[in-house]
Amino acid sequence: MDTIIRVNDLIKFYGTVLAVDHVSFEVKGGEVFGFLGPNGAGKTTTIRMMVGLTQPSSGTAWIDGHDVLKESVEVKRTIGLVPETSNLYGELTSLENLIYQAELYGIARKERKDRAFQLLEEFGLKEHEEKPFQKLSRGLKRRLTIAAALIHHPKILFLDEPTTGLDVMSARRLRKLILDSKKKGLTIFLTTHYIPEAESLCDRIAIIVQGKIRIIDTPENIKAQVKETEILEIGLDRLPEDLKGLLLSLDGIEKILIDENRIRFHVKSLNQVAFHILKSIEDRGVKIRSINTLSPNLEDVFIRLTGLDSELMKIDKPIKGGPES
Amino acid sequence: MILPCHCEAKPKQSLIWIQMKEEIKRSYFIAKKDMSAYYLKPPLISWGLMLPIVFVLAFYFRNPIGIKEIVPGLIGLTLLFSCTSMAAIVITFEKRIGALERLLLAPLNIRTILFGKTLGSTLFGLIITFCITIFLIPIMGLSVNHPFSFVIIIILSGFTFSLLGILISVGVKEVFEAMTMSNFFRFPMIFLCGVFFPVSSMPFPLPIVSYLLPLTYTVDGLKHCLLEDKGSIPLILNLLILLGFVILIYALSFYIFRKRIRQEF
Numbered sequence: 001m002d003t004i005i006r007v008n009d010l011i012k013f014y015g016t017v018l019a020v021d022h023v024s025f026e027v028k029g030g031e032v033f034g035f036l037g038p039n040g041a042g043k044t045t046t047i048r049m050m051v052g053l054t055q056p057s058s059g060t061a062w063i064d065g066h067d068v069l070k071e072s073v074e075v076k077r078t079i080g081l082v083p084e085t086s087n088l089y090g091e092l093t094s095l096e097n098l099i100y101q102a103e104l105y106g107i108a109r110k111e112r113k114d115r116a117f118q119l120l121e122e123f124g125l126k127e128h129e130e131k132p133f134q135k136l137s138r139g140l141k142r143r144l145t146i147a148a149a150l151i152h153h154p155k156i157l158f159l160d161e162p163t164t165g166l167d168v169m170s171a172r173r174l175r176k177l178i179l180d181s182k183k184k185g186l187t188i189f190l191t192t193h194y195i196p197e198a199e200s201l202c203d204r205i206a207i208i209v210q211g212k213i214r215i216i217d218t219p220e221n222i223k224a225q226v227k228e229t230e231i232l233e234i235g236l237d238r239l240p241e242d243l244k245g246l247l248l249s250l251d252g253i254e255k256i257l258i259d260e261n262r263i264r265f266h267v268k269s270l271n272q273v274a275f276h277i278l279k280s281i282e283d284r285g286v287k288i289r290s291i292n293t294l295s296p297n298l299e300d301v302f303i304r305l306t307g308l309d310s311e312l313m314k315i316d317k318p319i320k321g322g323p324e325s
Numbered sequence: 326m327i328l329p330c331h332c333e334a335k336p337k338q339s340l341i342w343i344q345m346k347e348e349i350k351r352s353y354f355i356a357k358k359d360m361s362a363y364y365l366k367p368p369l370i371s372w373g374l375m376l377p378i379v380f381v382l383a384f385y386f387r388n389p390i391g392i393k394e395i396v397p398g399l400i401g402l403t404l405l406f407s408c409t410s411m412a413a414i415v416i417t418f419e420k421r422i423g424a425l426e427r428l429l430l431a432p433l434n435i436r437t438i439l440f441g442k443t444l445g446s447t448l449f450g451l452i453i454t455f456c457i458t459i460f461l462i463p464i465m466g467l468s469v470n471h472p473f474s475f476v477i478i479i480i481l482s483g484f485t486f487s488l489l490g491i492l493i494s495v496g497v498k499e500v501f502e503a504m505t506m507s508n509f510f511r512f513p514m515i516f517l518c519g520v521f522f523p524v525s526s527m528p529f530p531l532p533i534v535s536y537l538l539p540l541t542y543t544v545d546g547l548k549h550c551l552l553e554d555k556g557s558i559p560l561i562l563n564l565l566i567l568l569g570f571v572i573l574i575y576a577l578s579f580y581i582f583r584k585r586i587r588q589e590f
Contacts, residue, residue, distance in 0.1 A: 053429060055587055076432040087423035091362040103354035104431040106347065117361075 001009075004029040004156060004187050005050070012211075019045045021211035022057075024221050027189060029155075032182050034202030035191040036302070042211040043191040044084065046143035047228075049079050050189075064155055077105070080149030081158040084165055086141040090134030094144050095127055097133055098151055105152035119147040123177065139170030146177065156187045163197060175201060199298045207305055214305045222301050227253060229300065232265045232274060235290035236281065239263070243284045251275050253302070266300065348437045355428070355441025356448060363411050365447040373407040373453035381461070393465050397547030401540050403457045404479065405511060408450030412490025413507035415442055416582075417500050420589070435583050439491065439575070446487035447466045447480075454479060462530030468553050474548040474560055481567040484542040488574040490537070495582040498589075514540045519548075525557060539570045 005027035012020040020042045027033040035043050041324035048054035048063045052072040058213065059198065060067055066074040088097045118124050123143045128136060136144065138171065149157060165169035178201055182188055192198050196298050198205050206216040215222060239261050248256060249261070252273040255266040267273050270293065281288060363369070377399050384392050419425040430439050462469065467476045493506045515529060517522070518540035524532050535541045546563035549556040558562065 001572065055427065073432045073434075076430060081430055083426060085423050087426060089358065089362050090422070092358070096361070100358050101427070102432075104351060104428070104433065106351070123588065135469070188372055316326065 002029050002063055003027070005033075005189065006062040007046075007050060008050055008061065008166040010046060010061065011057045012042075012054065013057045020049070020056075023208070023211070023213055025206055025213065025216055027187060029187050030182070030185055031203040032178070032188040032190060032201050034205040034277070035208060036193070036195065036198045036205050037190065037191075037208035038193055041208045043193075044160055045211075045266060046086075046208070047081075047189070047191055048157055048288040049096045051158060052076065052080055073301075077152065078154060078155035079156045079158060080152070082142075082146050082149045082160060082162060084161045084164060086138075088141070088145055089150055091132060093132055094120065094136070095129040096146065098148055101148045101151045106227075117150060119150060123147045124173075130262070137170075139166050139173070142166060142170070142174060143177070144191055146174075151187075154186075156189060157181060159190045160164060160194055162190065162225060163194065172276050194303055195297075195299045205298075207302060209305070213230060215301075219298055223298055225301055225304075229266050229268065229304075230270045231294040231300070232264070232270060232277065233279070233287060233290075233292040234263050234269060234281070236261045236263065237287040238290055240284060240286065243252055243286060244282065246280050246284070247277065250280065254274075257303075264294075265287050335535060338397055343431065344402035348440075349432065351433055352437050352441035352444055355438065356445035359411075359415060359442065359445030360448060364445060369410055369449070370453070371575035372410060373403070373449070374407050374456060377403040377457045377461075385410055393467060394552070395465060395521060396465050397551050398453060398518075398544045399429070399461065399481075399523045400458055400547055401482065401543040401549075404522055405514060405540055406451050406452045406542065407589050408446050408492035409493075409507050409511060410448035411449070412487045413493040413503045414490065414500055415444035415446070417497055421500065426506060429586065435586070436579060439582060440482055442494075442573075443484060443487045443491055447483040447562065448484045448492060448533075449488060456465070456481070462579065463552070471540050471560065474564065478543060478546040478550065478567065480538065481564065481571060482546075485539045485543075485567055485570045485574065486572060488578055492574055492578045492581070495578055495585055509553055514538050519544045523557070539567060542566045542570075585588045 005100055006312075007023060007025050009022055010023045011018070023042070023046055025157045035042050037045065045054060045207040049056045050063065052068045052069060056069075057118070060069050062068070063075045066078065068075050081257050089100070092100060095116055098119060100116060117126075123146065125140065125144055125147065128140055128144075133141065140159045146157075146159070146162070163174055166174065172200050175197065178188060178190070190198070190201060201220065204216060204218050205222060207214045207222075215225075239258070239277065244258065247253070247265075250273060252269060253265055253267050253286075257264040257266075265273070265277060278288070380395075380399055380402065381392070384395055393554065401468075420426075428501045461467075488511060491509060493503050494512070497503045497506060512536075515521075517527070518538050518541070519535065524535045524541060524545075527535065542558065542563040544562060545556040545558045546567070547556075547562040547564070548554075559567075
């Protein structure tokens with residue numbers, strides 16, 4: 001596969017704040033590339049520089065061989081962008097919104113309607129074609145926004161936090177649509193702060209924290225980085241404060257994550273520490289409800305690389321807001 | 326910036342023409358969308374029509390004989406208020422809801438976007454003004470002396486006022502700021518541009534301010550066309566000054582819009 005996106009040393013300052021710090025990477029044609037990071041990591045700023053919406057402080061990007069800074073019109077013809085907020089025109093119907101997009105992209109009059117109907121059909125929006133955009137549910141709005149981004153047959157689709165704020169079923173349906181688009185040969189650049197989404201959709205993932213890329217690789221290779229770590233998850237009937245302190249002081253434990261009465265231990269060798277952990281719990285008179293050993297997942301790698309609690313990643317940004325800093 | 330077109334082997338002149346046609350076509354699509362989404366809505370249409378009707382009735386009851394004298398001013402006011410009614414808000418509003426990004430992401434020049442936005446507002450102003458004029462002129466027993474100049478004045482004034490609205494729209498950040506600013510420009514023009522009192526009868530230094538405002542030239546030009554050459558400035562000069570306003574305000578709007586996009590996006 002040929003390289004279709006090349007990002008070279010992008011830097012963005014907002015005043016004195018460094019939002020994107022020397023970001024470079026390449027994306028190959030036909031792959032789903034994930035940009036994973038917590039809120040405020042610089043994902044949206046990077047995507048906006050890549051599509052020519054935000055001027056970089058330095059560096060540039062090439063999209064399908066076109067320099068974003070010098071050939072922005074060519075770049076815009078090659079890409080479709082679905083921003084974090086579904087931003088079609090509230091007063092226009094689904095069909096009118098698609099036709100308007102087709103008009104802006106110079107699609108011939110006879111093709112406009114055909115293409116609009118085709119997309120309405122593909123995205124399951126046929127029965128909503130006469131509904132004004134503002135009256136659609138959030139999931140339908142998201143689908144229509146993606147359909148609008150595909151109206152001119154772009155080679156690359158940029159999706160900025162596509163499932164943020166959606167219910168489980170809508171998010172699942174949207175992920176299926178993304179995978180269907182990939183099967184048709186579309187290159188997809190996806191930003192998300194939702195780790196399982198990146199893991200299930202992406203061929204390769206870049207993890208970005210505080211404007212800097214920490215790692216770029218396939219989900220499998222990234223997970224392999226923490227294979228030497230073992231995970232023990234224990235469910236308790238209660239969790240006294242002094243037990244927490246005691247467990248934290250045990251040798252051989254890399255990290256402890258506590259979720260109510262469930263504790264997850266990241267350890268180098270389970271054989272060496274499991275006995276001490278269980279004994280400490282028993283000595284405090286706490287009952288054990290469940291014990292599991294787990295394989296490290298992308299979330300664990302993320303925590304190790306960023307030092308951030310993955311729970312922070314699950315906090316959605318406000319639906320409406322300015323560019324990420 | 327070059328807009329996409331399928332015209333590789335054409336001579337240069339033809340290429341420019343095709344590109345221009347393409348830009349105008351896309352500006353028209355922007356204008357058409359704005360008309361359908363914002364302008365052709367009952368509140369805006371009724372506001373556009375009610376204002377001149379209220380003025381006509383108020384002056385008719387006060388002085389039925391002299392009302393003819395203010396018809397050019399009323400037509401000018403109708404144009405001013407209908408063209409600026411939404412133009413001053415449209416870009417600020419679309420920026421706020423994120424829809425402006427759709428235009429910036431499409432393969433369009435800034436000039437195409439600006440022209441499209443101006444065109445929508447101007448077309449709305451022309452429709453409202455046409456509805457008022459078509460009744461007002463026969464009812465008042467007036468006739469149009471210079472029909473060609475009359476149409477050109479109306480069109481140039483429509484573009485000037487729309488661009489004034491667009492200039493405000495690109496210059497401010499919030500919708501309420503745009504509304505405040507547009508009233509700051511519009512209301513003084515009612516009294517300073519010869520709508521109700523001739524500019525020549527105003528005390529110094531008000532005439533200087535009047536001659537800096539575009540509505541003065543609209544009203545004066547319309548007086549030539551409707552009141553048997555009662556305008557005080559030569560008709561051709563009115564036309565040229567209005568054209569100058571169009572070019573100047575468009576250039577200013579373009580410059581500010583481009584700067585704002587770079588700053589805010």
